[in-house]
Amino acid sequence: MTKTIELRIYGMTCDDCVAHVSKGLNEADGVTDVFVSLKDGIAIVKADNEIKPEDLTNLNVFKGKYKAQTRSVKND
Amino acid sequence: MYLRGSTKPRLEVLKMTEYDLAIIGWGAAGFAAAIKGSELTSNQMKIALIGYGPLGGTCVNVGCVPSKFLIEASKNYREASHPSYAGIKASASIDFPEFMESLNNFVSTEREGKYTNVISNFENIDLYEGLAKFIDKNTVSVNGKEIKAFNFLISTGSRTFIPEIRGLTNYYTSDNIWNIQKLPEKIAVLGSGEVALEMAYAFSNFGSEVHIFNRSNRILKGFDDDINSELIEALRSNGINFHLGVNFHEIKEENRKKTIVTSTETFTEFDAILVATGRISNVEGLNLKAAGISNDNGIIVDDTLKTTNPNIYAAGDCVRQPLKLETLAGKEGVIAVENMLGGGRTVNMNEIPWVVFTEPNVASVGYTEYELKKKNIEYSVRTVDLKNVVKANILKSANGLAKIIADRDKKIIGVHVVGPNAAEFIIEGVYLIKNKLTYNDLIDSVHVFPTVGESIKISGQAFIRDISKMSCCMD
Ligand SMILES: Cc1cc2nc3c(=O)[nH]c(=O)nc-3n(C[C@H](O)[C@H](O)[C@H](O)COP(=O)(O)OP(=O)(O)OC[C@H]3O[C@@H](n4cnc5c(N)ncnc54)[C@H](O)[C@@H]3O)c2cc1C
Numbered sequence: 002m003t004k005t006i007e008l009r010i011y012g013m014t015c016d017d018c019v020a021h022v023s024k025g026l027n028e029a030d031g032v033t034d035v036f037v038s039l040k041d042g043i044a045i046v047k048a049d050n051e052i053k054p055e056d057l058t059n060l061n062v063f064k065g066k067y068k069a070q071t072r073s074v075k076n077d
Numbered sequence: 078m079y080l081r082g083s084t085k086p087r088l089e090v091l092k093m094t095e096y097d098l099a100i101i102g103w104g105a106a107g108f109a110a111a112i113k114g115s116e117l118t119s120n121q122m123k124i125a126l127i128g129y130g131p132l133g134g135t136c137v138n139v140g141c142v143p144s145k146f147l148i149e150a151s152k153n154y155r156e157a158s159h160p161s162y163a164g165i166k167a168s169a170s171i172d173f174p175e176f177m178e179s180l181n182n183f184v185s186t187e188r189e190g191k192y193t194n195v196i197s198n199f200e201n202i203d204l205y206e207g208l209a210k211f212i213d214k215n216t217v218s219v220n221g222k223e224i225k226a227f228n229f230l231i232s233t234g235s236r237t238f239i240p241e242i243r244g245l246t247n248y249y250t251s252d253n254i255w256n257i258q259k260l261p262e263k264i265a266v267l268g269s270g271e272v273a274l275e276m277a278y279a280f281s282n283f284g285s286e287v288h289i290f291n292r293s294n295r296i297l298k299g300f301d302d303d304i305n306s307e308l309i310e311a312l313r314s315n316g317i318n319f320h321l322g323v324n325f326h327e328i329k330e331e332n333r334k335k336t337i338v339t340s341t342e343t344f345t346e347f348d349a350i351l352v353a354t355g356r357i358s359n360v361e362g363l364n365l366k367a368a369g370i371s372n373d374n375g376i377i378v379d380d381t382l383k384t385t386n387p388n389i390y391a392a393g394d395c396v397r398q399p400l401k402l403e404t405l406a407g408k409e410g411v412i413a414v415e416n417m418l419g420g421g422r423t424v425n426m427n428e429i430p431w432v433v434f435t436e437p438n439v440a441s442v443g444y445t446e447y448e449l450k451k452k453n454i455e456y457s458v459r460t461v462d463l464k465n466v467v468k469a470n471i472l473k474s475a476n477g478l479a480k481i482i483a484d485r486d487k488k489i490i491g492v493h494v495v496g497p498n499a500a501e502f503i504i505e506g507v508y509l510i511k512n513k514l515t516y517n518d519l520i521d522s523v524h525v526f527p528t529v530g531e532s533i534k535i536s537g538q539a540f541i542r543d544i545s546k547m548s549c550c551m552d
Contacts, residue, residue: 011118042121058419068118068418
């Protein structure tokens, strides 16, 4: 079972930022799929069911310039 | 940009959320939160800042700023008309309307500089003027317009509590006293908290006959008796009359003069009444229930400032908490936004300094003896009379004391001073408490001589020696 977590991402200004955030999310344990939109400032992450939203928002990639906040969690 | 995925996700959740954050109240807490939120998100957090009345809220418009201007000017007038040193003779006069105009101009300049101009730098912040009311957990209405947001911060401040006294009409509060054009010859101040004492002190310096009335027989609720008696004595010698423990019967007005009738006495000929009987949170009209927020004499928050609705935080005077301060409101605004973005910061009330800007100042941080006794916490305490402090004697202002409270490990947990300029040096107490330092650490730090701030070190020394057998400046 997986879930979809929508995150509001602040601080991305260019495609490099998108790549950086995407990489950070992708490398997280339990993440199976990542979509990041620069225009909307969001990330949509598919992850294993045991992953909690805080596991993502507390990732190192969100400890500096980028900040993430959970917007919704849905079971797939 | 897709990674690994194949189906394009739907974004309806974000689209229905118009703002990332809506802040209700544009005072110290609201401004601090709006700016911090912008800084933390490279100005990408879309913020609605909602309020009414002048930008900046209480502190800059009708609180700290005008009151401190009034106090400093009144001290200047008093010192000019009553020089403290032998051989100096002087007299002073006051054009009160001209002075009040300068006060109000100063307030406008500060508001422009610290609020109006600052907010215009943030394109991500939209201002909405009007009273906000929750419709549901994600929506407020302001003048009929619906504003949706994912996060909310409530920072609606507080207002003067008006007691029920028969005939109490046509009075001033700290909201409108700034429009007063004529110096009252005789003024009654109802209340004996910090606002009441400061205003009473300022009017007394300007030469008004000032009477303080209070239902309780104490001043400064929660403070130790020695601090209160020291301050009452100093304010009495400044000319203020105290009527404590009174039962108001009624207030009457005839020929523009007011009479206060208590259960035992009648006081006549007041030109003005200032009501300063404490402050209550501004929460009526917010429809907190619709947003799932609990309130009981202030909005209930956990130690991260989260309300009973996890997406809604509260900060500043509207929160149920013991202190109502500009500095605390600003700090809480910042912490609330940091926590919305995943932080876990809390406020330690024992590290928040608090001052009454009378002369002498009362400056305090940490536990009082009263609180420690109530909580059954073991402590030791040393109190030093300011007559032991050379600078206080030089200033001819030695009415006062410095008091340090330590726990059983010698760590300082309370610092309280009644003395001149204490507002300027109580920060030493903050660092001592915040860094869990002992009185030995305090004694080991060289203080400047001669300063009133030395009184803190001397109180620390009183833990280890008889300070009457100590020469100047020794450790
Ligand atoms: C006379 C006086 C002197 C003071 N002196 C000092 C001092 O020397 N030092 C110090 O640290 N503190 C002092 N204070 C306290 C300090 O002013 C307050 O603690 C501080 O201003 C509180 O800030 P706040 O942001 O919580 O609320 P406020 O500054 O009161 O802001 C609240 C805002 O919310 C708005 N609002 C309320 N309800 C709604 C609603 N439903 N919808 C939209 N907007 C709403 C109000 O219009 C206001 O703009 C003093 C206070 C007074 C009265």
